[in-house]
Amino acid sequence: MKLPFPLAEVAARHSKWLLMAGTALLVSACSATELANFPDTNRVVARADYLDRKPLPALSDYQVAAQQRVRNLLTRPMTVGAAVEIAMLNTPHLQQVYQSQQIWDEDLVLAMAEAAATETDVNHTEMDWTAARLALMKSVNTVDRFDFPKEYFDTVEDFVEVGEDVRKAYFAAVAAQQLQNMLEHAATATQAAAELANAQYQAGTANRRAQALHHMTHAEVVKALAHAKLEAVSTRETLNRLLGLWGDDANWTAPETLPPLPEARPVFDGLEEFALERRLDHLSERKSWALWHSAVDVRSEVRENYAALQIHYDIAKYQRDTVLPLSDVVLGETQLEYNGMLMGVYDLIDDTRGQVEAGREYVAALRDYWIAEAELVQSVGGALPN
Incomplete structure (x- = not known):
């Protein structure tokens, strides 16, 4: 062992x-x-x-x-x-x-x-x-x-618990900042579209409804951006509290994006036995019946967290490799047909919303993967096997 x-x-x-x-x-x-x-x-x-x-x-x-x-x-x-x-x-x-x-x-x-x-x-x-x-x-x-x-058991368990809390808060904070950055770019684009719609309406090449639709889309993005900013502040301050940072030290710089998804789906053999050898709360049990019940709980927790890790990986990978590219294709084709007057402005706006939503879902899926990994790390005793 x-x-x-x-x-x-x-x-x-x-x-x-x-x-x-x-x-x-x-x-x-x-x-x-x-x-x-x-x-x-x-x-x-x-x-x-x-x-x-x-x-x-x-x-x-x-x-x-x-x-x-x-x-x-x-x-x-x-x-x-x-x-x-x-x-x-x-x-x-x-x-x-x-x-x-x-x-x-x-x-x-x-x-x-x-x-x-x-x-x-x-x-x-x-x-x-x-x-x-x-x-x-x-x-x-x-x-x-x-x-x-x-x-030994008591000391290490304290450190591992703090490590898990920090990892989860860290990935949540970086994801929130990444989403805010993405929506800021989207707000810039929808504002430009709204201003163009104003010019077209004044020139008589667009009707009032088309102008209003562009402004409504921009307003939706602005509201979403406001909520994203609030989430970024909240998750950042959660991490600051865990790290004991205040004053100028609390103004640290977050990475622009979350760590990328691993190339391969995470697969571990013998993870339950690995956890039983490392989980200090399990090893510290002194009575045989308590040790047996502890082993049941540890095995169940590991299976649940391992399944969550793999499922969150699959969701994030599918969002990245399938949904995001499709949303780009749809918006690109809609833009071409709109320019050729084959589709209306509502179609263009609807597909723009779809692309923004696809991006938001990918950031959320990537965040959930890294948080799931942090929870699995905790459930197996502090570190995954190589």
């Missing part, structure tokens, strides 16, 4: 205190509490002496280092990896973890930045796992470990 980052590595570094001989013992170590795991008086005194010699780092040191790192990340368009890293630094609950483990210092910020620099895929990140691993490896609590499996 393989956990997302090896507890064996911690055991190797602290073998004086951790008697673990492989990943199979990780689960069994948390299945029962033995008296031998509790410290005696001498160990308590030794630990207290160690903590006296290593006082809690100054709050200001961490704050200065974290703020500088965050601002460095915000100098370029926000990626999902940058968003997760910022959340790892700024989330109050995780900061409490750093404080409790006495790693509240600039060294932790630097270690996270160095780990983030090794990531090569801008659309996927394991910074939540990385941050949790660093927190455990740097923690003074590993000096004298009595309940390491429980702390």
Whole structure:
């Protein structure tokens, strides 16, 4: 059984205190509490002496280092990896973890930045796992470990939950901005059409109804744009709250578009078993009957989220490869026939609306795919298999 980052590595570094001989013992170590795991008086005194010699780092040191790192990340368009890293630094609950483990210092910020620099895929990140691993490896609590499996489970689960929330909020915010940009272009086009209709009406080449139809189409797009702007503000501020950003830091730049759809439909073998090996809430169950019920729930959740991922992929791909091209063809042909006076202005306007709607549906479908992936990542324990 393989956990997302090896507890064996911690055991190797602290073998004086951790008697673990492989990943199979990780689960069994948390299945029962033995008296031998509790410290005696001498160990308590030794630990207290160690903590006296290593006082809690100054709050200001961490704050200065974290703020500088965050601002460095915000100098370029926000990626999902940058968003997760910022959340790892700024989330109050995780900061409490750093404080409790006495790693509240600039060294932790630097270690996270160095780990983030090794990531090569801008659309996927394991910074939540990385941050949790660093927190455990740097923690003074590993000096004298009595309940390491429980702390391992609790700590990593906190980081994974924050990572999922940030990923979902990030994709929602980028999608909302992309839709706003698209509707701004559409509003420019419909405004130009309305102005042309005014000129044609004044020249006597178009009637009043045709002029009004162009203006109604432009008005519909303007209203849709207003709602899109509101959605963009709402989703952006949701992400700002998760990232702990305010003031000038909240004015980060969003990418113009969502990450593209993967070329191939996502297919994973043995995903349920993979999740059972990694889901910390499942591994932390101590009674056999609770473990069985947990396994049923985990398997069901994985199947549901995996099906959602594939279906959202199919919808987005169909919208991109079939619906969008067809809407372009329809509008192009309608424009030609309208210019040749073979079709009326209502047909042209109706097909223009269809093209705008097809674009909106594709952005929504692409957003839903990436959010579905984030939910599947969470349901299998924090990262998908290669």
